[in-house]
Amino acid sequence: MFRAGQFTPQQKLLFHAEKVGKWVRGENVYPILVEFDLSNACNHRCNFCNSAETNKGEILDKNVACRIVDELSRLGIKAINWTGGGEPLLNPAFGDIARFTTLRRVEQGLYTNGSLLTPDLIRVILSTHHWVKVSLDAGTKETYKKIKSADYFDIVIANIKQMVRIREDEMNCCDIGIDFVITPDNYKEIPLFSNIVKEIGVDYGGFRPATEKALMASEWYKNEVLPLLDEAFKDNGKLVMNTYKVNDIVDNNLDQPYDTCFGHQFCPCIGAGGEVWICNQLRGHQKYSLGNIYANSFREIWNGIKRKKVVSALKVSECPKLCKNNEINKILALVKKPTRNLHHNFL
Numbered sequence: 001m002f003r004a005g006q007f008t009p010q011q012k013l014l015f016h017a018e019k020v021g022k023w024v025r026g027e028n029v030y031p032i033l034v035e036f037d038l039s040n041a042c043n044h045r046c047n048f049c050n051s052a053e054t055n056k057g058e059i060l061d062k063n064v065a066c067r068i069v070d071e072l073s074r075l076g077i078k079a080i081n082w083t084g085g086g087e088p089l090l091n092p093a094f095g096d097i098a099r100f101t102t103l104r105r106v107e108q109g110l111y112t113n114g115s116l117l118t119p120d121l122i123r124v125i126l127s128t129h130h131w132v133k134v135s136l137d138a139g140t141k142e143t144y145k146k147i148k149s150a151d152y153f154d155i156v157i158a159n160i161k162q163m164v165r166i167r168e169d170e171m172n173c174c175d176i177g178i179d180f181v182i183t184p185d186n187y188k189e190i191p192l193f194s195n196i197v198k199e200i201g202v203d204y205g206g207f208r209p210a211t212e213k214a215l216m217a218s219e220w221y222k223n224e225v226l227p228l229l230d231e232a233f234k235d236n237g238k239l240v241m242n243t244y245k246v247n248d249i250v251d252n253n254l255d256q257p258y259d260t261c262f263g264h265q266f267c268p269c270i271g272a273g274g275e276v277w278i279c280n281q282l283r284g285h286q287k288y289s290l291g292n293i294y295a296n297s298f299r300e301i302w303n304g305i306k307r308k309k310v311v312s313a314l315k316v317s318e319c320p321k322l323c324k325n326n327e328i329n330k331i332l333a334l335v336k337k338p339t340r341n342l343h344h345n346f347l
Helices: 009-024 062-074 094-103 119-128 141-148 153-170 187-200 218-235 243-250 298-302 305-313 326-336
Strands: 033-036 079-082 107-112 131-135 175-182 204-209 239-241 275-277 289-292
Touching: 009 326, 062 094, 062 298, 079 094, 094 107, 094 119, 119 153, 131 153, 141 153, 153 175, 153 187, 175 187, 187 204, 187 218, 204 243, 218 239, 218 243, 275 298, 289 298, 289 305, 298 305
Parallel strands: 033 079, 079 107, 107 131, 131 175, 175 204, 204 239
Antiparallel strands: 275 289
16 A cells, blocks of 8 residues: 655645635635745756756846745745745755745755755755655665665765754654655565565655656556555555555556646745746646736736636646646546536535
């Protein structure tokens, strides 16, 4: 049995029933979470990255970032993910921005490749964040170098161990996880990654599929990947997985039963160049920009006519399959327009 852990977007919506209810009634609510790119530069070039081709090496200005964080806080946004248009820690103001965000009572999570962690940065992250997830994606340095075009495996492992030690010394409660994106290049190292999770002292190791490479390979998942995952999960209680994506791949359930991206309402993305994107999967493509925070406030962008035009023009059929908001869209589509045979009052 595979454990979903924190990968349960539909369940998480239940904690925001009041806001979802307002949206169902036609109110233009503000997001719950904002994906935020402090940088779209990166010192890795992962062969499964969906942002590599649109990265411009931009670093978001510290004052602009803090201004928007302050505004998001006043608008009631609950959380920010510092995430993967690039490597967030390449922004030299990361520590200052993280401390400012904590002062504004906005929860924070961090996706990082872990190669730039220092003791000082680690202490800032542990004292300001609810969680940090390091993208390891391999069980050996050879495979790491092959899929990431970077030779940081030993450095990243050492940095994770140091983070765990500092957390223990300072009795911090920030969750520390490591991530493994499953591809044809690394899947045979699932057992090795599982061993690293057990030995390194992190809270969890997470698996998720690199969907663009896996969409046409459901038989490969069934025959090659699932047996390795099954053995790893039996042996290691710290493993979690993005189960809904894997299940959809294995079942070849790639249909999108909605014609509008409802999920963007609760989880948009702000890019390192200041663009507010409809989602993190479509960042870098100008027709999906809702506006720019260098020119306007987030409130102005969110309530502006351009967002309505972008959303109405978006063709869901052209979106990446199994995108971040796909699972949210499924449940929101049902809430917005219940099907006749759902019998939704019969729990």
